[in-house]
Amino acid sequence: MKLFKLAAAAATGIALLSGTAFAQDDKPVVGLVMKSLANEFFQNMLEGAKEHEKARGDYELKAVGMQNETDFESQINAVDTFITQGVDAIVIAPADSRAMVRPLKKAIEAGIVVVNFDVALDEEAKKEQGVELAFVGPDNRGGAEMAGDALGSKLGEGGKVVIIEGNPGADNATQRRLGFEDSVAEYKLDLLDSRTAHWETEEANTVFSNMLTANPDVQGVMAANDSMAIGVVKALESAGRDDILVVGFDNIPAVGPMIEDGRMLATVDQFGTDMAANAIDLALEVVAGGPALEGWVKTPIELVTAE
Amino acid sequence: MTDTTNPTHAARAHRFSLRSILNNAGIGLALLAIILFFSVFTEHFLTSNNITNILTQITINLILAVGMTFVILIGGIDLSVGSVMALAAVVAGKAITMPGLGDGEAIILAILAGMLAGVVCGIFNGVVSAFWALPSFIITLGMLNIARGAALHISDAQTIYSFPFAFEEFGSAMIYGIPIVFLVALAMVVVAWFILNFTVFGRLIYGIGNNEEAVRLAGHPVFWYKVGAFTICGLCAGIAAIIYMARLNIASPIAGIAFELNAIAAVIIGGTSLSGGRGSVIGTLLGAFIIGVLANGLILIGLNDFMRQMITGVVIIIAVILDYYRAKYASK
Numbered sequence: 001m002k003l004f005k006l007a008a009a010a011a012t013g014i015a016l017l018s019g020t021a022f023a024q025d026d027k028p029v030v031g032l033v034m035k036s037l038a039n040e041f042f043q044n045m046l047e048g049a050k051e052h053e054k055a056r057g058d059y060e061l062k063a064v065g066m067q068n069e070t071d072f073e074s075q076i077n078a079v080d081t082f083i084t085q086g087v088d089a090i091v092i093a094p095a096d097s098r099a100m101v102r103p104l105k106k107a108i109e110a111g112i113v114v115v116n117f118d119v120a121l122d123e124e125a126k127k128e129q130g131v132e133l134a135f136v137g138p139d140n141r142g143g144a145e146m147a148g149d150a151l152g153s154k155l156g157e158g159g160k161v162v163i164i165e166g167n168p169g170a171d172n173a174t175q176r177r178l179g180f181e182d183s184v185a186e187y188k189l190d191l192l193d194s195r196t197a198h199w200e201t202e203e204a205n206t207v208f209s210n211m212l213t214a215n216p217d218v219q220g221v222m223a224a225n226d227s228m229a230i231g232v233v234k235a236l237e238s239a240g241r242d243d244i245l246v247v248g249f250d251n252i253p254a255v256g257p258m259i260e261d262g263r264m265l266a267t268v269d270q271f272g273t274d275m276a277a278n279a280i281d282l283a284l285e286v287v288a289g290g291p292a293l294e295g296w297v298k299t300p301i302e303l304v305t306a307e
Numbered sequence: 308m309t310d311t312t313n314p315t316h317a318a319r320a321h322r323f324s325l326r327s328i329l330n331n332a333g334i335g336l337a338l339l340a341i342i343l344f345f346s347v348f349t350e351h352f353l354t355s356n357n358i359t360n361i362l363t364q365i366t367i368n369l370i371l372a373v374g375m376t377f378v379i380l381i382g383g384i385d386l387s388v389g390s391v392m393a394l395a396a397v398v399a400g401k402a403i404t405m406p407g408l409g410d411g412e413a414i415i416l417a418i419l420a421g422m423l424a425g426v427v428c429g430i431f432n433g434v435v436s437a438f439w440a441l442p443s444f445i446i447t448l449g450m451l452n453i454a455r456g457a458a459l460h461i462s463d464a465q466t467i468y469s470f471p472f473a474f475e476e477f478g479s480a481m482i483y484g485i486p487i488v489f490l491v492a493l494a495m496v497v498v499a500w501f502i503l504n505f506t507v508f509g510r511l512i513y514g515i516g517n518n519e520e521a522v523r524l525a526g527h528p529v530f531w532y533k534v535g536a537f538t539i540c541g542l543c544a545g546i547a548a549i550i551y552m553a554r555l556n557i558a559s560p561i562a563g564i565a566f567e568l569n570a571i572a573a574v575i576i577g578g579t580s581l582s583g584g585r586g587s588v589i590g591t592l593l594g595a596f597i598i599g600v601l602a603n604g605l606i607l608i609g610l611n612d613f614m615r616q617m618i619t620g621v622v623i624i625i626a627v628i629l630d631y632y633r634a635k636y637a638s639k
Binding site: 037038040168193206209211214254257 | 356459564602
């Protein structure tokens with residue numbers, strides 16, 4: 001127990017020391033709060049932010065990641081730590097669109113510039129807490145609709161499709177499902193089934209194999225991320241079906257060859273590597289005295305096909 | 308076998324008892340009932356394609372559950388198998404994509420590296436929990452984090468892909484409509500069944516689960532038998548990783564999340580007691596089938612995801628209640 005207290009004291013001491021180090025250095029300090037670094041999407045984003053720090057050279061980056069997608073405890077702790085350290089800006093991809101509103105309110109009240117990117121905070125929760133905060137990020141729903149439309153325009157009216165969803169309850173999963181459903185309505189497609197595979201390749205492989213057995217006449221698959229699209233493609237290969245079109249989302253490197261040789265029709269790139277870096281740029285503008293951000297600052301998305 | 312110590316003798320008697328046969332028969336009947344139900348209520352269930360699908364889909368869980376059976380029989384638990392599988396996959400993935408190797412060399416290196424990674428984690432679990440007599444629940448919970456962290460670290464959280472064609476072929480190859488990967492799992496069940504029933508090591512696995520002190524007093528190195536059980540469990544996770552890679556042609560550091568729970572469920576549904584000493588790997592085979600058939604059939608019948616999850620949970624609880632009555636009956 002004594003040892004623990006000693007260690008805690010030492011840690012606090014180091015934190016304080018580094019805190020004063022910031023103050024002496026004139027560079028603004030940006031605290032970046034990421035989601036799960038186990039997800040290669042966020043891992044790449046973090047790498048992008050680190051390179052950006054080196055390239056710009058006029059600010060200091062402090063980055064914190066999490067163990068898994070739903071670990072918002074440690075995000076709250078990270079925000080508190082950044083408030084204590086007195087950073088100039090906090091740039092955050094919230095793990096939970098409701099739980100993170102209150103800790104961020106504390107940060108704003110402490111005079112820290114807060115930028116919310118990747119997943120938007122819940123409007124209701126913001127109103128309740130009296131927080132006004134802009135959102136910087138891609139339109140997941142619009143992106144999914146781009147992929148869905150690519151599929152819809154190939155299949156035409158009445159095309160039979162299924163959706164493979166992300167984690168139930170996750171905001172981007174919901175947005176992407178809604179985007180796919182927009183395409184289904186737009187092209188008058190026939191949606192046979194819609195199920196979750198929790199963003200995961202093996203589960204998508206199993207779930208889709210079974211959906212294919214139940215619906216052998218399916219013509220198109222909309223997967224809410226590329227990891228699951230890979231599982232779908234493998235299921236089609238082992239079933240010997242090359243007449244079914246697959247679209248995904250994220251444009252991870254592993255799907256490159258699949259898009260090229262036609263095993264996948266399309267995916268959506270939301271330039272994840274640049275996303276944190278772009279949000280940091282916006283935060284630094286405000287820190288330097290620019291106007292506060294408002295509403296939804298949309299970041300670029302692009303449909304990726306073989307053409 | 309000239310060994311006639313008490314636990315060995317008791318367990319051997321159990322092997323051929325009417326009760327043990329009835330136990331497995333009960334699970335088999337439950338499986339048959341589920342199969343019958345889906346055959347009547349869905350048109351695609353009893354097609355050769357769907358049967359092939361089910362066999363492929365239960366393969367990984369079955370392999371993990373075979374290893375888990377050994378650990379649960381000694382009264383332990385291994386919560387790390389899903390993470391260890393991911394670590395083994397990433398290690399094997401790095402090996403197979405190593406530049407400058409021929410396809411054959413790369414595949415052999417990957418298989419060995421993946422199995423070795425699993426074995427190392429298993430030995431660690433066994434040595435630490437047995438040496439300090441610590442609950443394996445906690446030690447393997449630690450390993451769950453160590454292995455997952457290592458998998459993410461080694462792969463830099465990136466999915467490893469593009470493996471030799473021959474490797475992919477192995478993942479989807481079939482003999483008379485039976486996936487080769489399933490035959491691998493089935494072979495492992497047979498080997499495990501043989502080890503558990505016809506070797507001193509296997510009989511003492513039961514003995515340790517029943518009465519560890521008696522086995523120790525009889526002069527057997529309990530420590531090494533325990534390490535052996537965990538090592539087998541780790542090896543199975545390594546083999547599952549190779550199958551995973553061959554099937555999906557990727558190695559993902561986030562593979563296998565919560566797979567340990569499905570493996571434990573298969574073992575328990577299969578009638579192996581969580582307190583150790585009682586059960587069989589044949590039961591585990593049937594347990595894995597029940598989970599796989601349910602997952603498959605409930606999708607075919609069109610039940611939504613959340614209902615599906617609830618029903619799987621109900622089945623696990625029913626299995627444990629049945630186990631309670633089995634234990635009560637056995638103690639009379």
